[in-house]
Amino acid sequence: MIKYRFKEDELLTIKAADKANPQKIGEALTKISVTNGGHLVPAAVVDAARDAKSVLHKHFEWNDKIAAEKFRLDQARSLIRSIHVESADTESGVARAFLSIREKSGVSYRTIEDVLSSADLQQRIVAQAERDLISFETRYKNLTDICDLIRQARERLAVRRQAGQDNRVNA
Numbered sequence: 001m002i003k004y005r006f007k008e009d010e011l012l013t014i015k016a017a018d019k020a021n022p023q024k025i026g027e028a029l030t031k032i033s034v035t036n037g038g039h040l041v042p043a044a045v046v047d048a049a050r051d052a053k054s055v056l057h058k059h060f061e062w063n064d065k066i067a068a069e070k071f072r073l074d075q076a077r078s079l080i081r082s083i084h085v086e087s088a089d090t091e092s093g094v095a096r097a098f099l100s101i102r103e104k105s106g107v108s109y110r111t112i113e114d115v116l117s118s119a120d121l122q123q124r125i126v127a128q129a130e131r132d133l134i135s136f137e138t139r140y141k142n143l144t145d146i147c148d149l150i151r152q153a154r155e156r157l158a159v160r161r162q163a164g165q166d167n168r169v170n171a
Contacts, residue, residue: 002026016058024055080109087112102128119164126161130154 004026006012014020032048033040049056061067080098087095098109101124115121133154140146 002030014059015061020059021055025059028055085112099125100128101125123161123164126157126164130157130161133157 004022006020006022012020028048029040029045032044036044045056046060048054049060051057061070081096081100083097084094085097086093089095095112098111099115100107101110101115101121103124110121115125133150137147137150137154140150
């Protein structure tokens with residue numbers, strides 16, 4: 001039997017996270033996958049969760065007014081991420097106009113100009129990139145060739161981030 005669990009160091013952002021049982025959720029998701037020929041798609045998960053008796057039901061927002069507002073926030077995030085600026089500094093000639101910055105008060109977006117003109121914001125971006133690479137490396141750890149490349153990139157980022165912190169301390 002497969003043992004399902006949540007990642008220990010990851011903050012659960014699902015509804016009713018304090019009542020979430022990873023084993024039951026994992027089993028329910030596996031059942032949906034099997035029912036759909038091995039494909040687990042979000043629409044099938046939502047359909048299964050509509051049943052109030054489903055272990056998944058309590059982890060969804062069923063109040064349409066609240067759910068609609070949350071969906072609009074997701075649309076706003078997508079809209080923000082879709083905007084790019086022309087940039088001679090990149091291979092593609094474009095760069096994101098707004099970058100996501102994790103702060104104590106939550107996540108916000110800052111213009112690329114703000115980030116480029118602030119050593120602190122650049123350090124936050126580098127730290128986030130390092131976290132993203134660790135996540136990517138963990139997700140694909142069985143694909144050795146890819147992970148070797150990711151590990152090298154992460155290690156270079158860690159050296160750069162440490163050098164930036166050392167420069168701030170010495171300044």
